[in-house]
Amino acid sequence: MSLRLGAHAYENAWSFCVWAPKAKAVELVILDGPERESRRLPMKKVDRGYFELVTDAIRKDGLYKYALHTEGKELGVYPDPASRSLPFGVHGPSRCVELPVPLATGPSTRPKEQVIYELHVGTLTKEGTLAAMERELPRLADLGVTTLDLMPLAQTAGGRNWGYDGVYPFSVSHRYGGPEALLDFVQKAHAMGLEVMLDVVYNHLGPEGNYLPAYGHYFNTNVHTPWGPALNFEAAHSDEVRKFFIASAEQWVTDYDVDGLRLDAVHELQDRRAVTFLAELNDGVHTQAAIRGKRMTVLAESDANDPRYVTPSSELGLGCDIMYAEDLHHALHVALTGETRGYYQDFVELDHVAKALKYGISYDGQYAPSRGRRHGRPVHAVAPEKLLVFTQNHDQVGNRAAGDRLTKLAGLDAQRAAAMCILLSPYTPFLWMGEEYGETAPFQYFVEHGDAQLVEAVRKGRREEFAQFGWKEEVPDPQAESTFERSKINPRLGIDDRKHAAVLATYKALLNLRRELTALADMRDARIVADTRVVRFTRGAAQELVSFVNLSKEAVSFCLEDDLTAYTKRIDLQELGESGESLPDAPKNGTRVELPAFGGVAYVKRTRSTQSSL
Numbered sequence: 001m002s003l004r005l006g007a008h009a010y011e012n013a014w015s016f017c018v019w020a021p022k023a024k025a026v027e028l029v030i031l032d033g034p035e036r037e038s039r040r041l042p043m044k045k046v047d048r049g050y051f052e053l054v055t056d057a058i059r060k061d062g063l064y065k066y067a068l069h070t071e072g073k074e075l076g077v078y079p080d081p082a083s084r085s086l087p088f089g090v091h092g093p094s095r096c097v098e099l100p101v102p103l104a105t106g107p108s109t110r111p112k113e114q115v116i117y118e119l120h121v122g123t124l125t126k127e128g129t130l131a132a133m134e135r136e137l138p139r140l141a142d143l144g145v146t147t148l149d150l151m152p153l154a155q156t157a158g159g160r161n162w163g164y165d166g167v168y169p170f171s172v173s174h175r176y177g178g179p180e181a182l183l184d185f186v187q188k189a190h191a192m193g194l195e196v197m198l199d200v201v202y203n204h205l206g207p208e209g210n211y212l213p214a215y216g217h218y219f220n221t222n223v224h225t226p227w228g229p230a231l232n233f234e235a236a237h238s239d240e241v242r243k244f245f246i247a248s249a250e251q252w253v254t255d256y257d258v259d260g261l262r263l264d265a266v267h268e269l270q271d272r273r274a275v276t277f278l279a280e281l282n283d284g285v286h287t288q289a290a291i292r293g294k295r296m297t298v299l300a301e302s303d304a305n306d307p308r309y310v311t312p313s314s315e316l317g318l319g320c321d322i323m324y325a326e327d328l329h330h331a332l333h334v335a336l337t338g339e340t341r342g343y344y345q346d347f348v349e350l351d352h353v354a355k356a357l358k359y360g361i362s363y364d365g366q367y368a369p370s371r372g373r374r375h376g377r378p379v380h381a382v383a384p385e386k387l388l389v390f391t392q393n394h395d396q397v398g399n400r401a402a403g404d405r406l407t408k409l410a411g412l413d414a415q416r417a418a419a420m421c422i423l424l425s426p427y428t429p430f431l432w433m434g435e436e437y438g439e440t441a442p443f444q445y446f447v448e449h450g451d452a453q454l455v456e457a458v459r460k461g462r463r464e465e466f467a468q469f470g471w472k473e474e475v476p477d478p479q480a481e482s483t484f485e486r487s488k489i490n491p492r493l494g495i496d497d498r499k500h501a502a503v504l505a506t507y508k509a510l511l512n513l514r515r516e517l518t519a520l521a522d523m524r525d526a527r528i529v530a531d532t533r534v535v536r537f538t539r540g541a542a543q544e545l546v547s548f549v550n551l552s553k554e555a556v557s558f559c560l561e562d563d564l565t566a567y568t569k570r571i572d573l574q575e576l577g578e579s580g581e582s583l584p585d586a587p588k589n590g591t592r593v594e595l596p597a598f599g600g601v602a603y604v605k606r607t608r609s610t611q612s613s614l
Contacts, residue, residue, distance in 0.1 A: 003052050005247050006082030006170060007064065009098045013056040016064075018080060019240050020215045021049025023068040028053050029077055031063040034088040040067065048240060049216060063093035068214060078211040081244070082170045085178045086155045089450075090167055090209025097179050102257040104292040105190040109146040109259075111321070111385040111428075112518045114297070115511060116197065117145040118393055119433040121153065121176050122160065123443070123488045130181040137192045139491060143436055143504075144511030147195040147297070149262055151394060153182065154201065157208040158448025160484040162398065163199065164264065165206030165447065169248040183256050190257070197260030197297065198252055202245045202281070203231065203268045208449050216240065223270045230270035233277040242277050246284045253288040253296060260297035261285065263320070266309065267302040278309075282319030297321045299388060305361045305376030310386040322428055325379075325387040327363055328356035332391060332418045335533070335551045336410040341469060343370045350528050350535075353421070353551065357526035357537050360387040360427055384426035384521060391418040392432045394443060401466040401475050403442030403487065405435070412438045412499055413598035416506045416573055417549050420600040423510040424547055424571075426523050426539060431507075437494025438503040444476045446484040455479045498578075506576045513570050513602065520544055532556045534595055542605065547571075548583070549600040556595050563589040567603035574599055 003010075003017040020026050030039045043051040043066075058064060068075040079086055083094035117140060122128035124136060140148065154166025159175040172179045186196045204227035205212065212218040217237035223230040232241045252258045263278075271277050282298055289296035300309040300320040305327070311317020331352035334344050346352075346368045356362040360379050368375040379387065390396075392406050406415050415438060422429050434441070445462065449455045462475050476483045494504035517539065526537035533552035539545040546564065550556050565586045574582040574596055582599045584591075595601070 002046070003054075005244065006080055006084060007094065007096045009060070009096075010054055013054050014058050014062075014096055016043065016053045016055075016080075017050060018043075018066055018082070018215065019048075019050050019244060020066070020068055021237065021240075022214065022216055023051075023070055023075065025069040026051040027067040027069070028055070029065045029067050030058050031065065031093050033063070034092050058096060060096055060098045062096045064096065065093050076211075076214055078214055079168070081168070081212055081215055082247070083155070083168045084170050084172065085174065086168060086171060087174045087178070089174075090155055090157050099179060099183055099255055102183060102187065102255070104257055104294045105187065106195055106257060106259045106294055107146075107190065107193050108295050109195055110518075111297075111383075112426075112521065113515065114147055114385065115145045115423075115429050115431070115514070116147045116149050116299070116388070117143075117431045117433065118149045118151070118199075120151045120162065120394065120443070120487075122484070124433055126488065128175070128488075130177045130185040134185060134188045136491070137189055137194060141192045141194055144508060144515070145194070145431060147197050147260060148189060149197040149199060149260070149299075149430075152199045152201050152264070155209075156206055156448075157450050160446050160448040160481065162394070162445070162447075164201055165208070166201055167206045167209040167211075169200070169202070169205075169245060170251060179256075186256055186258055195259035195297075197262055197299065198258050199262040199264060200249065200252070201264045202249070202277075203265050204228065205231075207454055208451055218244075220270065225268050225270065233269060233271040234273050238273070238277075242280060245277070246281050249281050249285050250288045253285055253292065257292070257294075259294070260299060260321075262299040262301060264301055266300045266318075266320075267304045276318060278318045278320070279313040283313055286319070300324065305363055305379070307377065307379045307382050310382055322386050322388050325356070325360045325389055325427060327352065327361045328389045328422070328425075328427075329391060329393075329396060331356050331362060332421060332551070333396075333406070336406070336414045336418060339409075343368075346370050350533060350551070353535050354526045354528050354537075357421060357425060357535065358523050360384060360389075360523075384523065385428050387427045388430050389422050389425060389427040390430035390432065391415065391422055392435055393430060394432060397432065398443045398445055401462075401469075401471045402473070403444035403476070405439060405442065407435075407438045407440055408442075411598075412503055413573075413577065414553070416503055416577070417551060417598040417600050419507060420510060420547065420549050420571065420573065420602070421535065421537075423507070423514050424517075424539070424545065424602055425537075426521055429514075434489040434491070436504055436507040437491065437500045439489050439493065441487060441489055443487045444483050445478050446480075446487065447478045448484075449479065502577045506573060509571060509576055513604075517545060517604075529556075529558050532558050534558065540605075542607070544605045544607065545602060546605075547600065547602040548595060550595040550598055553597045555597055555599075557592060558595075560587055560589060560591045560593055564603050566607075567605050569601060570604045571600065571602035573601070
């Protein structure tokens with residue numbers, strides 16, 4: 001293989017390259033419309049099942065497919081597996097895309113400063129496009145986040161989808177505006193000082209429009225995942241499968257200048273080879289970023305509590321930069337909502353909040369009841385910024401039957417208390433779109449499949465899944481457009497409604513203080529105040545930050561064990577909520593104080609070092 005996978009402008013012509021080892025011959029099929037063939041050109045077979053062609057018979061925006069043949073028989077005519085654009089959907093032709101070479105313009109946020117904001121392009125704005133999202137950039141920059149994490153953009157069946165049913169890993173959905181719109185959005189975000197991270201799915205493909213099996217040995221039918229046969233990263237032919245997905249990952253850096261990738265559910269990758277696919281991918285994207293003189297952040301979504309994900313590949317790790325640390329979310333969720341079903345049963349004790357705050361995770365090798373086994377391993381040697389924490393995300397909200405947010409489950413004040421724990425921790429915060437002002441709209445599961453049998457199977461699966469958990473109400477119809485429309489957010493809430501404006505003010509104040517405390521890398525201590533539901537946590541070698549958060553819906557009275565006379569009160573959730581004051585400024589040791597329901601205060605020590613930064 002001497003050419004890049006897919007279709008690319010090549011001098012005054014176009015190059016095409018596809019891996020199709022199941023075919024004896026491949027033709028490039030040029031089309032004048034979505035279904036009207038114009039011309040066929042034979043492709044040259046090269047090593048390891050690749051076929052290549054350079055031709056001037058097609059131009060920019062031209063449409064094409066590949067015809068696969070074996071033993072004189074045509075196997076079928078399919079879109080390019082490496083399509084960058086499919087303007088007529090997953091079954092239609094691929095489009096020749098020519099993008100200008102982007103400059104490396106990203107702001108290169110330092111890891112300790114990173115605050116990631118997860119969003120779904122289709123529901124962030126009324127229009128649901130990348131172009132429409134550009135007008136949200138000033139608002140998000142003003143909020144104080146550093147990085148926008150876009151849920152998957154790959155082409156799916158229909159226009160309504162979370163993105164995890166994508167079937168063309170190189171593509172940008174035409175529903176969102178296509179490749180050109182993504183490049184423009186990245187450049188506009190960079191101009192506002194914001195980085196862009198893309199959520200990519202390399203553990204499975206969607207159920208509709210997946211033609212990869214016709215081309216080659218992309219799947220290992222002997223190994224199964226929650227979505228079906230595993231992608232073939234370890235068996236025969238896996239070298240080329242790896243090259244395909246690594247090329248997909250690298251193009252986001254080289255062709256779009258993105259600043260990070262979120263890798264979906266990496267614990268589901270089936271790979272027993274000595275050098276893993278994940279390590280190879282990380283080495284590839286980091287190398288491409290270094291060539292461009294920029295930093296690349298690879299975020300691993302995993303529930304494994306395994307520090308190997310963020311151990312460098314040179315040290316026999318998997319080479320990611322950040323990994324999910326879900327325990328703090330689970331512990332806070334149980335504390336604030338009282339839910340104890342499923343994995344929440346592992347977090348009934350309030351001490352899990354303190355342990356997760358102190359160490360980043362709570363389960364580091366002990367028995368987890370929901371799993372029926374020991375879970376996790378210690379992460380003491382992992383830098384705090386390599387652990388991702390959150391109060392909610394698209395999974396924790398959207399995988400509920402009705403897509404309820406924490407706002408509905410526990411209230412605005414509880415959400416602000418949880419945010420204080422997350423945003424004043426030394427770990428990397430992950431915000432879910434709309435939480436910064438207490439969005440009330442749900443985020444529900446939605447699809448737009450074209451296969452009627454698949455639609456009914458999805459509906460039935462959702463009903464049966466939640467019936468097992470005792471859900472008696474109607475489960476929203478995933479195929480209904482109304483389900484999608486209900487999930488759109490309304491940022492005006494944070495401006496027009498006083499209570500929601502208080503939530504927004506809280507997030508901004510917490511993020512502002514967080515920026516001032518980046519030098520305080522460690523979580524010095526975290527514990528539950530005796531006989532209360534108040535979590536006390538400190539940061540810095542000399543306890544430069546001391547915080548108290550009440551996780552109860554009742555006011556709590558207790559005696560301070562800290563002498564805070566040398567401290568300045570920087571955060572008071574009561575004051576930010578326009579409900580008066582909770583704890584006083586600079587209280588003495590032994591002072592009896594009362595912290596209101598879901599109240600929180602943060603004190604910063606007045607020292608030369610902190611005074612110079614505050």
